[in-house]
Amino acid sequence: MFADLSRKLLENPIQFAGWVIVVGLLLQVALMLVGSARRAHFEKRRAWLERERLALEIRAARKRIQTVEQAKAAWNGIRKFKVARKVPECADTFSFYLRPHDGKALPPFKPGQYLTFQLNLPGRTKPVVRCYSLSDCARADYYRVTIKRCPPPADTEHPAGVGSSFFCDAVKEGDILDVKAPNGHFYLDLEKERPAVLIAGGVGITPMVAMANALFDAKSSREVWFFFGARNRGEHMLKQEIDELAAKFKNLRLHVCYSRPGPDDLKDRDFHHEGRVTVDLMKRLLPSNNYEYFLCGPGAFMESITDDLRAWGVPDAWVHFEAFGPASVKRAASPAVKASLTQAPFIGMEVTFAKSGKKVWWDQAFSSLLELAESKGVKIDAGCRAGNCGSCLVAVKSGTVEYLGGHGADAETGSCLTCICKPKGNLVIDA
Ligand SMILES: Cc1cc2nc3c(=O)[nH]c(=O)nc-3n(C[C@H](O)[C@H](O)[C@H](O)COP(=O)(O)OP(=O)(O)OC[C@H]3O[C@@H](n4cnc5c(N)ncnc54)[C@H](O)[C@@H]3O)c2cc1C
Known part of the structure; x- marks a missing residue:
């Protein structure tokens, strides 16, 4: 077949030259097409990478703006909030929509964080401190918390919880409440990708x-x-x-x-x-x-x-x-912490409450330093009793403590959150 073809071409060299030119041109066109397809592919990929880079930059810029806004709008200590709406949700549970009384901007917060309330209850000289999670994500003009009355423990005559009952029974629309800024380490990071x-x-x-x-x-x-x-x-x-x-x-x-x-x-x-x-x-x-x-x-x-x-x-x-309470902290603690709480052999550990001048032996029956202090008449402020609000923070003068589990409030070096820790040996605290 090739011999036949070459013979035919030799008989007609002009036609042969024409074929060579046509095939060459076709090859060139094919190469150009492949080249431009590759270029288009690279262009597309470059554009995609550029879009991703821009998206990352925008996300980072948004985060920076949010952090600055948060810092500008955040407040230290107490800010007054007005109860704009009180909505019954179900049995013994209400949502409270809170607007800042000063009418200024609200700092955003991370979904999962909580507010801390200082409640001035009738007949009490000191405010009752309680934490309540924000039950809606950040909105421009209100925060929302949803509060359920804490019932008495089964088969007891104790009254229902003071803070939650105050919210359910006494707080009404138009009331002003003392609130600390959103806080907490339990939150969902919107930047993460994992389901x-x-x-x-x-x-x-x-x-x-x-x-x-x-x-x-x-x-x-x-x-x-x-x-x-x-x-x-x-x-x-x-x-x-x-x-x-x-x-x-x-x-x-x-x-x-x-x-x-x-x-x-x-x-x-x-x-x-x-x-x-x-x-x-x-x-x-x-x-x-x-x-x-x-x-x-x-x-x-x-x-x-x-x-x-x-x-x-x-x-x-x-x-x-x-954890909404110390029982939950204890029960969700890691196996190592649980074992240290229940199986550790009792070795004499002395706890000294320096300000009150009291020295007592640690007893495994107590689940926290706070409980030990209360049983001995040593006054330590307590709010959430779950290591979140920081009310029970006390300076450690000597010795070390062990925590029951994760906690939201930051325990500064040299201090301890007495509601969720126990001594690791002899301990002196400033209470
Ligand atoms: C970070 C965080 C977020 C939270 N978020 C929410 C939330 O979104 N919504 C919500 O409803 N709660 C939430 N809580 C729980 C809330 O902070 C309070 O702990 C809860 O409302 C109970 O407080 P209280 O003052 O009503 O009860 P307390 O007065 O502290 O009483 C607690 C329990 O002790 C019982 N009691 C009373 N007297 C005695 C006695 N003499 N002996 C033994 N027991 C007694 C009470 O009946 C009650 O069962 C949260 C807690 C934390 C730490």
Whole structure:
């Protein structure tokens, strides 16, 4: 065939030259096309990299502006807030919408943080300090907290909690409250990418609603799972708001568990699963354990979830929790801390309260230095009793302390948060 072709070409050299030119031209065109396709590809990639770089710069600039705004609008100490609205949410639970009385800007905050209130209760000489999580994400003109009356312990005659009862019974629209700036180390970082699982029991839902709202507002593409456990519809706070959010926020997968549904509670309208929120349920629903977990709820709830997440192989660093009280702190503590609390052999440790001039032996029956101090009549201020508000901070004159778990308030070097620590040996504190 080639011999035939070469013979034909030799017979007609002009035609041969023509073919050579045509093939050459075709090759050139093909090379140009490949070259321009490669150039277009590189251009596209360069433009994409440039867009990413710009997006990063914009994000960083926004963060800087936010930090500056936050610093400008933040306040030290107490600021007066007016109760703009008080909205009943469900049994014994109210939301309070708070506007700054001075009418100035509100600093933004991180979803999951809390406000600290100094409550001037009738008949008390000193204010009662209580922390309440912000239950909505940062809005231009109000903060919101959602407060449930703290019932007395089962089978006791004790009165219900003083702070929460004051909010539920006495605080009304138009009242002015003393509030400290948003604070706390339990928050969801909107800059992170890892998918999130929000896990709430009862009133522990408040910081999770702030987180879910913040993710929606930020148009986050993060996958978000939201597990909420309540007894029944009567305790299902912020239901309408969360249902509406789940309907419009396509990344959010909401799973509500009722442990004791009422006769009128309807599956798939009010709740999705009968029973408690458990890690077994998560194992059935989540494609893997590769998530960042945020949890808040009663002590037993926190203990079972944190233990089971560990057993599922979730690193402690991916599990963040907020404790609304010391019981929750203790129960969510790491196994090492729990063991040190329950199994440590008793060795005589002397605690000296320097200001009061009292020397006592540490007793394992007490769960914190604060409890020991109170039992001996040594006065230490206390607010949240969970290591968050910093009211119980006392200087350590000598010795060291051991903490029960993560805490929100910063314990300066040389001081300790007495509500969540115990002595590690002989100790002298300035109380
Ligand atoms: C960071 C943080 C965020 C929080 N966020 C929220 C939130 O969003 N919403 C919310 O509702 N709560 C929240 N809390 C909990 C809140 O701060 C209070 O701890 C809660 O409202 C109880 O305070 P209280 O003054 O009502 O109860 P307290 O008066 O402190 O009483 C606590 C318990 O002790 C019982 N009691 C009373 N007298 C006695 C006695 N003599 N002996 C034994 N027991 C007694 C009471 O009945 C009650 O059960 C949060 C806590 C923290 C630390």
